[in-house]
Structure formats: C-alpha cells, structure tokens
Amino acid sequence: MNAKTGITVLVQEESFDPCQLTAAHQATLDASKCGGIVTFVGTMRDYNDGHSVSSMYLDHYPGMTERHIEKVCQEAAEKWEVIDILVAHRYGEIKPSDAIVLVAVWSAHRANAFDACRFVINYLKERAPFWKRESTPAGERWVEHNTKDPAAEASAAAVSAAGIRRTG
C-alpha cells in the first residue's frame, strides 16, 4: 500500500452535499501536490426497473460496511499512485436526487485518479453491505441487484473478443 495515501470513509444517515464535502476535505490536504481530482456521485433516481420510485431506504451492516469500504480504498491505494481518497455513503431514508455515495480521489495524474475512482465505486457496489428497499406505487420492494458498469462490461468483452490476457 502507498503509505502516504489518506483514506477517509464516512457512513452516515445525514444527507450531504458532495461538492461541499469534497471542498471541505480538500482544505485539509496539501492540494499543491495534486494534478487532478476525480469524483463520482451516485444519486437516487425516481424510477427503476420500469416503476416510479418515491423514496428509498438503505439498510447496512454497521461495522462491516465501514471495514469493507476501507479495504476497497486500501486496495486502490496499492494499485494506483493516489494521494487521498474520500468516500461518503448514506444509509436510512433517501429521496430522489439525493446523493447516495461520493467517491473522490486526489492524485498527481489524472489516469490514476480516474482508474482508482472507478475501481472504488465498482468494488464498493459489489462488496460493501448495503441494501436498497424502494417505495413504488405497487408497494415496497428490495432491489435484487445493482446495474453493471457498462464500460467495465464493454472492456471485458473487448478483451475477451481480442483474446487478450490480462496481466494486471
């Protein structure tokens, strides 16, 4: 792991403004070393799987959730040269357009920041123990699976079609 990488994980019920959170966190860093910041903000849609959704409840596993997000960030810090990673994730009641998750990555170079940010959000969606329960006109329902990252799938398909073996 890059020992200099800062990792901050916030799992909270309170809503947050991703721009304010990113700016406040950056104020704690030596931003003069950064060549770029890549952020991903996941927000709540008012529809899913063909139904309108009026609100959502996010369940989580206190303790395990934080542990796995930190682990994901540590893995990203081992794979790419990044200076700092901030992840914030809501639980509890969520309304359409609310921010659900923020991943912000500071790095000297954009490629590392993009790659690390994509890795963290994709892995977080696959491993971090959160579950969405949607309120729809037909009643409440648990979301059974996350949507796949189209870019990751296209990349995997292209690699497969080209017969390329991944080396890292």
Next chain:
Amino acid sequence: MNIKIRYFASMRDRMGRAEETVSVDGDAVTVADLWKKVSSGQDLPGSTLIAVNMEYTDGAATVKNGDEVAFFPPVTGG
C-alpha cells in the same frame, strides 16, 4: 457455545427477526449446519451471502463460541 446470528434486508424479512443468539453443543459448527438449525432444515437460498465476524465466507466455514454470523442477499449499495 453461543453464536450471534444477524439477518439483513430481505433475509431479515424472510426470517422475521433481525438477530438472535443460538446455543450449540460442541466446540465448533459449520455455517451450513447453523443455517439448518435456525431455519428448521430449509435450504439456504442460492444467492445468499455469508459473513463471519464481518468477513465474507461460505457455508463450509467453521464458527466457534462468541462468533457473529450474518446472512444476507446480494448487496445493492452505491
């Protein structure tokens, strides 16, 4: 020995409880055997995820006194 078991999301609804403590004879038991005990012998739904002491594992894992076992469906955060 006593094992704490937790259920999340649709698994909590299915079981009708969020958590329970189960007493088991002996020094160790597999997660699969534990599931049979709490579910009256039902099969574990195929997509169920398992964590022991907050780390992912599978039904063959062995648990001991004081461990925390969790059963839950595929995750959907982010």
